Structure formats: structure tokens, C-alpha cells
Amino acid sequence: MENILEEYAGLxxxxxxxxxxxxxxxxxxxGV
Structure with a gap:
């Protein structure tokens, strides 16, 4: 689960x- 959460957070x-x-x-x- 932690690995999936880390990849999801990165995404x-x-x-x-x-x-x-x-x-x-x-x-x-x-602005231009």
C-alpha cells in the first residue's frame, strides 16, 4: 500500500x- 501511495502522490x-x-x-x- 505504501508504495502505491508514494507513486500516486508523485503522479x-x-x-x-x-x-x-x-x-x-x-x-x-x-500579460503580453
Whole structure:
């Protein structure tokens, strides 16, 4: 169970990173 939770947490972190990067990218586009 612990290994699965760790992999799941890593996946969530990766998804959050993608959303954060996309959010910053769109903010830059709107800013320009």
C-alpha cells in the first residue's frame, strides 16, 4: 500500500506542476 501511495502522490505532484506551469504560461500570454 505504501508504495502505491508514494507513486500516486508523485503522479499528483506531476499533474499539479503541469497545471501550475500552464497557469503561469497563460498569465504571461495574457500579460503580453
Amino acid at each position: 499528483i505532484m506531476a499533474i499539479i506542476m503541469v497545471f501550475v506551469i500552464n497557469g503561469l504560461f497563460f498569465k504571461v500570454l495574457i
